[in-house]
Amino acid sequence: MPNPSPKYASDPALVSLGVAIRGIRLVRGFSQEDLALQSQIERSYMSSIERGMQNVGVMTLVRICATLGVSVAELMSAAKL
Amino acid sequence: MPNPSPKYASDPALVSLGVAIRGIRLVRGFSQEDLALQSQIERSYMSSIERGMQNVGVMTLVRICATLGVSVAELMSAAKL
Numbered sequence: 783m784p785n786p787s788p789k790y791a792s793d794p795a796l797v798s799l800g801v802a803i804r805g806i807r808l809v810r811g812f813s814q815e816d817l818a819l820q821s822q823i824e825r826s827y828m829s830s831i832e833r834g835m836q837n838v839g840v841m842t843l844v845r846i847c848a849t850l851g852v853s854v855a856e857l858m859s860a861a862k863l
Numbered sequence: 864m865p866n867p868s869p870k871y872a873s874d875p876a877l878v879s880l881g882v883a884i885r886g887i888r889l890v891r892g893f894s895q896e897d898l899a900l901q902s903q904i905e906r907s908y909m910s911s912i913e914r915g916m917q918n919v920g921v922m923t924l925v926r927i928c929a930t931l932g933v934s935v936a937e938l939m940s941a942a943k944l
Contacts, residue, residue, distance in 0.1 A: 790922045795921060795922065795925050799921060837920040838921050839918040839920055839921075840880060840924070841871045841874060841877070841918045844944065853940075853944060854944040856936075858934070858935045859936040863928075863934060863935040863936060
């Protein structure tokens with residue numbers, strides 16, 4: 783299990799981002815495993831991101847958004863960030 | 864001097880993000896030092912971000928955008944991400 787971000791885990795911004803990723807993922811019909819695999823992200827890390835436990839880096843977001851077929855700007859807008 | 868992201872330094876996405884941050888910073892009339900100080904970021908790290916050398920985390924972006932008075936979505940849109 784990946785270590786949660788010690789400083790930022792469960793920060794409202796990260797929780798909102800995780801909810802937005804999960805929402806778009808479900809709308810696009812991806813399982814968490816599919817999204818993790820296609821974004822070259824470890825599945826448990828993907829789960830941790832969706833739960834708002836990770837201070838995700840831009841490059842991970844770029845890969846997640848490419849898999850989901852949305853821009854990072856659209857994801858951030860969905861997350862109200 | 865902060866270590867550049869070993870894996871992603873100078874990735875086009877990070878360079879584009881750095882250019883967008885710099886552009887908005889100049890339009891808003893902040894020096895790099897002002898932006899770093901008000902965003903609680905070390906100045907040399909801020910410089911490294913603007914040069915596309917850092918895989919910036921969401922929480923750092925949230926602070927930079929709060930200081931600049933733009934949403935993270937607006938910043939990502941300006942960076943064409």
